[in-house]
Amino acid sequence: MPMVHEDQDRHKGFTRRVLMLSCGKVALLSALVGRMYYLQVIEAEKYKTLAEDNRVNLRLLPPRRGKILDRFGVELAGNQQNFRVVVVKEQTPDLIATLDALSRLIKLSEHDYKRVLRDVKRKRAFVPVTVKDNLSWDQVSSIEVNSADLPGASIEVGETRFYPFGADMSHILGYVAAVSEAELTGDPLLELPDFRIGKNGVEKFYDQEMRGQAGTSEFEVNAYGRVIRELSRKEGASGREMILTIDAGLQTFVQQRLMSELSAASVVIDIENGDILAMGSVPAYDPSSFNLGLSSAQWNSLINDPLSPLTNKSIAGGYAPGSTFKMAVALAALKEGIGAHTHTAFCPGFMKLGNSKFHCWKRGGHGRVNMIEALQYSCDVYFYDVARRIGVDNIAAMANRLGLGEKVGIDLPGEKPGVIPTKAWKEANIGEAWQGGETLVTSIGQGFVLTTPLQLAVMAARLASGRKMVVPRLARGYREGGQAYGLARPEFEDLGIPEEHIRVIQQGMDAVSNHPRGTAYRYRIKEEGWELAGKTGTAQVRRITMAERQAGVFKNEDLPWRRRDHALFTAYAPVDNPRYACSVVVQHGGGGSTVAGPIARDILRETQRRDPARAAAIPLKSRSGSDNTGDV
Known part of the structure; x- marks a missing residue:
């Protein structure tokens, strides 16, 4: 009997253990099934996404940058193929040997070697590293022919910015270059290795419009990140093509005409709509060099x-x-009631104020002159006289109305406002009270007065119009989806100067160029109907001592270049129906009439010669769909 009880107890214990073990297995299996159900059913979408992200990578594709065109559709900035040679480290047994072999075909500097070796260390072994870009077709051919001796090296094709007019357009267009760390905004497009953004000129001002929208490329990779195949590709949207007011042919003429001087600038503006037709500045630079790398x-x-x-x-x-500043002084005098014909001044060659003498440019003086004659002869003493009567603040107010002393609003970065001094300006900037002699000096555009060539052209345009406060612009519109659209602009404000006052200034400028005793008569336009009205300017860059005056003032050509006067000329044409205004500044050029005058004459003659072609400018539409032929 005891043996039977022991067997029964042993059997019961075994059964309990089996039952407990079975329950444990069932519990574990249930947990496993539950977990599998949770992962494969409830969380299926999440893990599918994670797996897909590990298998599929997304890469941004840089968009094609929009072109820049002149008013007739001539390409000023575009894109061209950029051939580059790259090397893949894992595909070459000896990277240095491959670079040495490449250096026998294309020029590689020590800097190129160091850069490639640095980039190879930073990147994975299968990632291509650029050795040299912007290769010529001959260089590409040479590398392809010798590819068997260049393990790991291959040719890739991209795009680079191209400026067909070179230095002639550099100061208008600016240039593009690689993005600096300070310019990173979090936009992933800016972090692409070969992406370029506008750094100056139109390229910078309208950079966002010309960038376009990035495309995307989905590609499959393995566990090591190596690309297996491209799954899909969506090309980006190209940037807008900007249409400028510039006439490429006139711009080239202006730039080449200025090249006879060491340092000069000129602006040509359409009086009717503010279009900048040409904007020259010398010396210039090659904008492509910044894109290629300096x-x-x-x-x-x-x-x-x-x-x-x-x-x-x-x-x-x-x-x-x-x-050239004397027109602003004359208008201010007219506004204060000084008559153009009724008020005269006698010029003996100087004016005394206190213990100081303020000289006229003509040593013997001009005799008695009225306002129109004072402009015609450019008599300094007449303007000393009226400036002393009306004060510097009235002069400054009129100068501002003509576009001087403040930014005129051109769509380019880097515009300077210049300086038109007032009593308050001197107190605030120099901490001293205004002196009477400074008013006299200001009246002839010297002393603290500073202007830009663009401002002088705008002043001439406003004087020629007589009605409109002309504001310049460089962009006429843009092209998108094959259609050209005009950029909206506000109507010009009224100049707010009486018409009879404007006529006095226009008569004076006409006499400067077309009266035999005018200061610029020798450099007039002789073609009938093309005549210009202008004003000469010669700005001293040094003080002439009394000893020099007594011994005879040195001629500009006898002085070192940096001590010579600046030569200036502002003008508009044609006289009877003004359409174009121009300014020319030749730094240390000498006399305004002898140096700047001939340049302005040639530029305005060429501008009018090209006039019939302006009707063929790209026709623009507004976004509403209405036709517009260019004065948008």
Whole structure:
């Protein structure tokens, strides 16, 4: 009996253990099934996405940058194929040997070697590293022919910015270059290795419009990140093509005409709509060099050049306007009730104020002159006289109305406002009270007065119009989806100057160029119906001492270049029906009539010669769909 009880107890214990073990297995199996159900059913979409992300990578594709066109559709900035040679480390047994073999076909500097070796260390072994870009077709052919001896090296094709007019358009267009760390905004497009953004000129001002929208490429990768195949590709949207007001042919003419001088600038503006037809500045630079990459030596050469080739002198060069400022003084005098014909002044060659003498440019003086004659002869003493009567603040107010002393609003970066001084300005900036002699000096465009060539052209345009406060612009519109659209602009404000006052200034400018005793008569336009009306200006850059006056003032050509006067000329044409205004500034050029006058004459003659072609400018539409032929 005891044996039977022991067997029964043993059997019961075994059964309990089996039952407990079975229950445990069932519990574990249930947990496993539940977990599998949770992962494969409830969380299926999440893990499918994670797996897909590990298998599929998304890469941004840079969009094609929009072109820049002139008013007739001539390409000023575009894109061209960029051939580059790349090397893949895992495909070459000896990277240095491959680079040495490449260097026998294309020029590789020590910097190129260091850069490639640095990039190879930073990137995975299967990722291509650029060795040299912007290769010529001959270089590409040479590399392809010798590909058997260049393990790991291959040719890739991309795009680069191209400027067909080179330096002739550099200060208008600006340039593109690689994105700096300071310019990163979080936009992934800016982080693409070969992406370029506008750094100056139109390229910078309208950069967002021309960038376009990035495309995408989906490609399959393995566990190591190596690309297996491309799954899909969506090309990006190209940027807008900007249509400028510039006439490429006239711009080239202006730039080449200025090249006879060391440093000069000129602006041509359409009086009717403010279109800038040409904007020259010399010396200039090749904008393509920034896109391709400047060496340290090239960069230092540009920034250390005393003639400042990187500066657009048309909008950022500050120059004393000299006698071209006298139109503003004359208008201010008319506004204060000084008559053009009834008020005269006697010019003996100087004016005394206190213990000081203020000289006229003509040593013997001009005798008695009225306002129109004072403009015609450019008599300094007459303007000393009226300036003393009306004060510097009235002069400044009129100068501002004509576009001087403040930014005129051109669609380019880097415009300078210039300086038109007032009593308050001197107190605020110099901390001293205004002196009476400074009013006299201001009246002839010297002293603290600074203007830009663009401002002088705008002043001439407003005087020629007599009605409109002309505001310049560089962009006429843009092209998108095959259709050209005009950029909206506000109507010009009324100039707010009586018509009879404007006529006095126009008569004076006409006499300057078309009266035999005018200061610029020798450099008039002789073709009937094309005549110009202008005003000369010669701005001193040094003080002439009494000893020099007694011994005879040195001629500009006898002085070192940097001590010579600036030569200026402002004009409009044709006289009877003004349409185009122009300014010319020749830095240290000497006399305004002898140096700047002939340049302005040639430019305005060429502008009018090209006039019939302007009707063929790209026709623009507004977004509403209405036709517009260019004065948008």
